[in-house]
Amino acid sequence: MEKEKKIVVPGDFLGTSEEFTPGSGVYDEKGNIYASLTGEISINDKRVIGILPKVETPPMPEEGDVVIGRVEDIRDTVAIVSIACVKGKEKREIAASTQGIIHISNIKSGYVTELQHEFSYLDVVKAKVIDAKALRLSTEEKDLGVIKAICAKCKGDLKRKENALACERCKRVEVRKISEDYGKGVV
């Protein structure tokens, strides 16, 4: 290519489907391949043509992504989490349904008898996506779990005390699946 990589915009002709296999950011119409995003052309050694977007693209949670969300509901075997953002793409709302699910078996590696002992209403949790389609989440790793919680009784902030959380105001002690990053304010 020339001195600077050429930028293409949606609708630009890139090549024919005899030459390339369409990758991401392109579409095939009547055997011709056109760009669907603004960015640079990338062609790999298998002749897959794609666009490296220069614009920010809408984030979609994928398997392995870390997401931040808030517990909206606690059922017998699942916690419903409303996902706020994908880690690394915090600037933009996710382009999908925001309702994630943490099953009781995916909370931690040990056996969990009561879900209420691990999560509570309005906890902010950090979780990993294990199924992007159904938005099933897991908090099994050390840095995953609750990163911010409030006291069930007085709604005061809970501070970490070893493996439990203590309310500063009413001295109530609660238990959670706590993330390593609890209370640090970092994602």
Next chain:
Amino acid sequence: MKEGEKEIELIKKGKRLDGRGFEELRPIKIEVGVLKRADGSCYFEMGDNKVMAAVYGPREMHPRHFQDAKMAVVKYRYNMAPFSVDDRKRPGPDRRSVEISKVSREAFDPVIIKEYYPKTAIDVYVEILQSDAGTRTAGINAASVALADAGIPMKDMVSSVAVGKIGGEVVLDLSGMEDNYGEADMPVAMVARTNTITLLQMDGNFKKEEFERGLKLAMDACHKIYELQRTALIERYSKSVGEGEGEE
């Protein structure tokens, strides 16, 4: 256009009131990514028209029953600022702006690849800050660039311009005076690459030959506008990465 209004000479010595020729566009200025909080945005000037377009999403659609399980829903709002016209416009949606929102949304129907983001909504807000005839076409041009800026997958970009008839002549890109005292006004939106017309309205009457000539004028002008839209986007994103993200 309207009966009983006093005749105004719109063409003098083969030139229009603002000195343009019959087939001349008004000067166009395009700025990409002007709004910090929007996912994509564009400021568009077409003569005295000043338009801001902002795109948000795709994001979860609320209320839920408006969701489409197969594709994203595009919501397009055309809105005129109260100060955009000579007399204060009463703010809020009215018959005219609701109609323009609908036809403009449909102008983007064949280009946005909505199937990638099911159950979501793509919000397009077009604000007319200053108006001087042909605001819907300016709005479409702005929205097209803003959608591309937001990284929403599109098959093509849409370009748009109006043609009209003044003093018996078919002319391109009517100005406010020409729109008010002319005989006809016809906004056209088109996908420049495929020559697919996605919006066509007409106010007033053209003869068959005039219509054909007008449509050809509009289509040629759409190609010119498309080039400007392209250049604006490329210029914005061919800067080094650091510069391009500087506004965040």
